Amino acid sequence: MSQEIAVVFTAKSTERILAEGGTSAWRLDRNHARRCEFVICTRNAHAKWEQGDWTEGTEAHHTAFLVGKISDVVPCEPTPENDEAPDNRFLIKFSEFARVNIPDVWTGDRNPIKYRSAQDLGIDFSTLKWEPMPLETKNAPSPFFEAPTPKSTVGALTMAEAKKGLALTFNVPPDSIEITIRG
Secondary structure (H helix, E strand, O other): OOOEEEEEEEOOOHHHHHHHOEEEEEOOOHHHHHOOOEEEEEEOOOOOOOOOHHHOOOOOOOOEEEEEEEEEEEEOOOEOOEOOOOOOOEEEEEEEEEEEEEOOOOOOOOOOEEEEEHHHHOOOHHHOOOEEOOOOOOOOOOOOOOOOOOOOOOOOOOHHHHHHHHHHHHOOOHHHOOOOOOO
16 A cells, blocks of 8 residues: 555545546645545535535535545546646546545645545555446446536626536636726
8 A cells, every 4th residue: 555645635526536537626746645545524514615515515624535446546627617637737546445434634835625534544455345436437427426507607697606607617706807907
């Protein structure tokens, strides 16, 4: 077993992570992450993204809720919200996963991905109940996540609607969007 474990701080639900084949859109050192045997997903319950139900997990803030056996680390693919793959972002693919409920695994670091030693975490990975990943089928709806129906883009938008749409496109919180109107 690898001595280092990748730990991520995410707002995505278990269902969304499984639908994507693993935990995604991370800026990381691909070679470093590939050397890890496991990734632990911890809950960011204070995310201000408004991207649908997938941002709402029921776990307590900083709690580990999902462990994945890393099968690969690959560049992110385009999404329905963004037809180009995000630069320097990766999907940490799982071969198997286990549901856990371990409070206070995330220690409040600024970077949403970090590497910790297996000894530090105190988790016995051999005792977890491992489940196989759902089969991935290109262009088929996921049994775990149904993408929202796109809204019509015809008509006037409020500033809040424009910011929300741009936030989805660029995978950032709406309050990170600034709009300047010149006229």
